[in-house]
Amino acid sequence: MEEMFSRFDDLRKLIVKLYNNKNVRRWTIEIVVCIVVGLLAGCFSYNALHKKDKKLTVSEENAVAQEEVVETTDTAESTESSEEAVEDNSVITVVDPGEYVDTIKDWSSDEISAAISERSQYLTDNKYWPTVASYWETARGVTGDACYCTYLFNTDTTVYTTADFENVPAEVIHIAKNEIYARHGYSFRDSEIMNYFMGQVWYSPSVMPSDFSEDVFTETEVKNLDMLNSIDTM
Structure with missing residues (x-):
């Protein structure tokens, strides 16, 4: 310490x-x-x-x-x-003239208008036209001259199925089937069908039923004909 x-x-x-x-x-x-x-x-x-x-x-x-x-x-x-x-x-579009049937795609607008006016008489009171015209507008969005200058379906290049025609009116299906014949110049006996196609600017009846051969149909057209026949109720 x-x-x-x-x-x-x-x-x-x-x-x-x-x-x-x-x-x-x-x-x-x-x-x-x-x-x-x-x-x-x-x-x-x-x-x-x-x-x-x-x-x-x-x-x-x-x-x-x-x-x-x-x-x-x-x-x-x-x-x-x-x-x-x-x-x-949602605006309805009009088919471009370039999509018109080959036989009339080079026509002037005046020529097309004149032909439509001349043929309009055939569609007056035609039982198929109102339904087809409505289908063009509501289902396809097509109005105007295109309804008279364009094929309803591409049955020469596309093979359709029954599913493609669900909810499609019977009149449209019936016309689609006969359109395959009309493309080859078939002259119809049924006046209603004949008048419908006469109202189409591209249609040119050139073959009588007795002279018509189904050999002119392509393989695609035959398949579409068979399918359309199976669902055609008219």
Whole structure:
């Protein structure tokens, strides 16, 4: 114990000696001042950085909010554009003259109009025409001259199935079957069918029933005839 007290006493004397030294006191004061200044500077720096982080966070949140607004606006504009596109698609289109039957595709509009006017008498009170005309417009979106200048179905190039004629009116199916004959110039005995095709600008009766041969039909036409015969109820 005495030894420990002796060491404390020596330490006290050293501190007193150092304190009485002017240079030591000056250095001590300078060190304390530096420490205090450093602490204050650290506090100010921390506060400044903390405020900056808050500003950055707020700016980022604002940026995200602005992006969401832009995305919402773009989505709304896209939806409006889509709705406009749907509305545009609902407009009935007219078949381009380039899609007319080959025998008349090079005719002028005046020639086609004159032929339609001349043949219109055949469609007056025809029992097939109202249903077929309605089918052209509602199912195909075709109106105007194209109804008189275009084949009802591509039975010479496409093999159809019964599924293709689901919900198709019986009159249209009956005409589709006979159209295969009409393409080859068949002259019909049935006056209603004959008048219907006489109302079509492309139709040119050239073969009497007694002279007609089904050998003129292609393999595709034969398949379509068999299928249409199976569903024709008229």
